[in-house]
Amino acid sequence: MLVHSRGGRWAVWIVFFALFLPVFALPFLVIMVASFATSWSGAFPSGMTLGHYQELTKGDSPHALLTSLVTALVASLAALAIGTWAALGAEALRRRGRRVVDALFMLPVAVPSVVVGLSLLVAFSKPPLLLNGTSTIVITAHTVLVTAFAYQSVAAALTRLDPAYEQSAASLGARPSYVLWRVKLPLLLPSLTAAAGLCFALSMGELSATMMLYPPNWVPLPVTIFGATDRGALFTGAALAVVLMASTLLVLFAVSRIRNRASYR
Amino acid sequence: MGIRFDSVTVRYGDNTVLDSLDLTVEPGEVMALLGPSGSGKTTALRAVAGFVTPAAGRVLIGGRDVTALPPHRRGIGMVVQQYALFPHLRVEQNVAFGLKARKVPRARIAERVSEALRMTGMERYARRYPRELSGGQQQRVAIARALAIRPGVLLLDEPLSALDAQLRSGMLAELARLHRELPDVSILYVTHDQIEALTLADRIAVMDKARLQDCGTPQDLYRRPRTEFTASFVGNANLLPVTVIGDAVRFGGTELKVPVDGIAPGAAATLCVRPHLVGLGEGPNALRGTVAEVQWRGATHRVFVDIDGHQIKADVRELRTPPALGQQVAVHFATQDAVLLGAGVADG
Numbered sequence: 001m002l003v004h005s006r007g008g009r010w011a012v013w014i015v016f017f018a019l020f021l022p023v024f025a026l027p028f029l030v031i032m033v034a035s036f037a038t039s040w041s042g043a044f045p046s047g048m049t050l051g052h053y054q055e056l057t058k059g060d061s062p063h064a065l066l067t068s069l070v071t072a073l074v075a076s077l078a079a080l081a082i083g084t085w086a087a088l089g090a091e092a093l094r095r096r097g098r099r100v101v102d103a104l105f106m107l108p109v110a111v112p113s114v115v116v117g118l119s120l121l122v123a124f125s126k127p128p129l130l131l132n133g134t135s136t137i138v139i140t141a142h143t144v145l146v147t148a149f150a151y152q153s154v155a156a157a158l159t160r161l162d163p164a165y166e167q168s169a170a171s172l173g174a175r176p177s178y179v180l181w182r183v184k185l186p187l188l189l190p191s192l193t194a195a196a197g198l199c200f201a202l203s204m205g206e207l208s209a210t211m212m213l214y215p216p217n218w219v220p221l222p223v224t225i226f227g228a229t230d231r232g233a234l235f236t237g238a239a240l241a242v243v244l245m246a247s248t249l250l251v252l253f254a255v256s257r258i259r260n261r262a263s264y265r
Numbered sequence: 266m267g268i269r270f271d272s273v274t275v276r277y278g279d280n281t282v283l284d285s286l287d288l289t290v291e292p293g294e295v296m297a298l299l300g301p302s303g304s305g306k307t308t309a310l311r312a313v314a315g316f317v318t319p320a321a322g323r324v325l326i327g328g329r330d331v332t333a334l335p336p337h338r339r340g341i342g343m344v345v346q347q348y349a350l351f352p353h354l355r356v357e358q359n360v361a362f363g364l365k366a367r368k369v370p371r372a373r374i375a376e377r378v379s380e381a382l383r384m385t386g387m388e389r390y391a392r393r394y395p396r397e398l399s400g401g402q403q404q405r406v407a408i409a410r411a412l413a414i415r416p417g418v419l420l421l422d423e424p425l426s427a428l429d430a431q432l433r434s435g436m437l438a439e440l441a442r443l444h445r446e447l448p449d450v451s452i453l454y455v456t457h458d459q460i461e462a463l464t465l466a467d468r469i470a471v472m473d474k475a476r477l478q479d480c481g482t483p484q485d486l487y488r489r490p491r492t493e494f495t496a497s498f499v500g501n502a503n504l505l506p507v508t509v510i511g512d513a514v515r516f517g518g519t520e521l522k523v524p525v526d527g528i529a530p531g532a533a534a535t536l537c538v539r540p541h542l543v544g545l546g547e548g549p550n551a552l553r554g555t556v557a558e559v560q561w562r563g564a565t566h567r568v569f570v571d572i573d574g575h576q577i578k579a580d581v582r583e584l585r586t587p588p589a590l591g592q593q594v595a596v597h598f599a600t601q602d603a604v605l606l607g608a609g610v611a612d613g
Contacts, residue, residue, distance in 0.1 A: 162347070162349065164345050164347060164349035165349050165351065167314070167316055167336065167343075168345065168349040168410075169351075169362065170315075170335070170336035170337045171314050171337070171339070171341055171342070171343040171411075171420075172337075172342075172343075172362055172363030172366055172410065172411070172414055173337050173338075173340070173363050173366045173367045173414060174362070174363070174366035175337055175366070176335075176337075178366050182362075182366075183351060186351075187351075187352070187353065189353075
């Protein structure tokens with residue numbers, strides 16, 4: 001404990017709740033409540049109903065959820081593969097080379113995602129790489145955006161990995177590929193799943209680049225939410241947002257279960 | 266299988282961490298590389314394992330030049346300080362790792378794993394994970410893992426330094442027994458602990474400042490060190506600057522009878538006497554001074570005596586009435602217990 005006096009501790013708790021509740025917790029609560037409301041004019045909503053959720057089972061919403069899940073799953077797995085590969089490759093480089101790779105993978109984070117979306121749109125609008133209007137371009141954009149995070153978490157985990165494991169394995173006669181699959185990747189598994197979870201969550205919520213690129217048959221959930229609120233269907237939008245939150249959290253929870261089982265020592 | 270270092274030099278940038286090492290470990294021999302940290306001893310071991318590439322020179326294992334071979338093709342067993350057991354594998358899987366990597370037939374793997382675990386007394390722990398074992402048990406598994414591949418050469422890098430003192434002496438005896446069971450395995454044992462080196466090694470190579478300083482049997486290095494560094498690093502030593510006069514030496518105003526071994530009269534030399542060979546009181550080769558410090562060490566007393574600005578340590582059987590600080594005393598040593606080191610003079 002950093003704060004020792006009882007009064008000091010109370011003060012810290014009060015400051016924490018004063019900041020945390022209105023900024024972090026209350027908005028989520030409001031969304032949840034709004035998703036059940038039919039009108040909200042006073043301090044509290046009224047006309048509680050499950051109607052918005054019933055609406056969601058019809059129409060485009062189930063497809064939008066599926067689209068988001070598939071996009072996020074494919075993008076995060078691709079990002080994990082690329083990021084891990086790049087991090088393993090960068091590890092073997094000298095300091096300057098590694099810095100270049102680090103900078104390269106930081107680029108999609110540094111550049112606004114709208115710009116990433118636009119640049120992909122411009123780049124892939126003409127043959128031979130005509131991806132405009134396909135689901136591939138959306139998934140590609142998501143992959144580009146989240147690979148940076150996968151790369152960074154795996155690179156950080158690699159620097160923490162004691163080289164003695166790799167060396168012991170090699171001295172026992174294991175070829176580099178055998179060491180990679182049987183020692184390095186299993187030891188990195190907790191970090192890999194954490195990275196995958198992060199990528200998945202980021203991709204599930206991605207809107208700005210997606211808005212530049214999505215074709216009519218591949219509309220992810222955030223775009224649907226934006227559409228609903230844009231045309232004034234605030235409570236429907238809230239219900240969609242709750243579905244998006246819940247499904248993301250569910251997947252993250254499942255991933256964290258794997259991570260707990262995979263963490264050693 | 267023997268190991269030979271043929272003028273092996275290792276550099277990190279401009280920094281030479283191993284300077285043209287020439288050393289041969291005979292088949293079946295236990296060679297200790299003894300030295301302080303930064304002396305190049307671990308670098309020498311890593312050059313054998315293949316984790317550092319020499320800037321010059323060759324490393325030979327069993328007469329074969331392995332300098333350019335990657336680590337996994339060298340056929341050595343290695344145990345490192347922190348054991349590096351694979352935390353995601355059970356004990357038996359750890360021990361089987363090298364065999365699987367070498368594609369040994371499955372039936373043979375089981376046989377060799379149980380043999381290695383039996384030799385190290387770890388059969389009962391085969392199903393455990395490393396995190397469920399104590400430090401000493403992890404150490405045994407690390408040794409079993411290295412032995413399972415039946416290496417001709419075993420490299421041990423400070424293998425006991427993570428254990429507490431009591432466990433360490435037990436493991437030393439254990440290592441000695443293992444080597445008796447595997448008389449053909451050459452062992453290169455890196456340590457900074459002289460007791461480990463003296464107990465276990467057939468020969469000791471003393472390293473300092475990236476260079477081999479001395480090499481010989483433990484008895485040889487202890488009784489007849491050739492350099493001041495060896496004298497002070499292998500066991501304790503009193504080092505006194507002296508001048509050779511005929512068949513004796515002069516220290517301050519006192520003439521001392523010691524074996525001169527052909528050092529020219531008039532030459533400066535260093536006299537080395539082990540503290541436990543120094544007696545308190547009058548005798549041959551007596552030196553007089555004042556008591557500067559008395560340490561009680563259970564079975565012995567260590568008495569520090571100031572003589573003409575130099576300090577002499579005497580380890581004597583526990584005294585009923587130890588001398589008081591500042592008291593005038595004499596210390597002495599037998600002629601055959603002194604060694605004269607040829608080179609320059611430094612104040613011990």
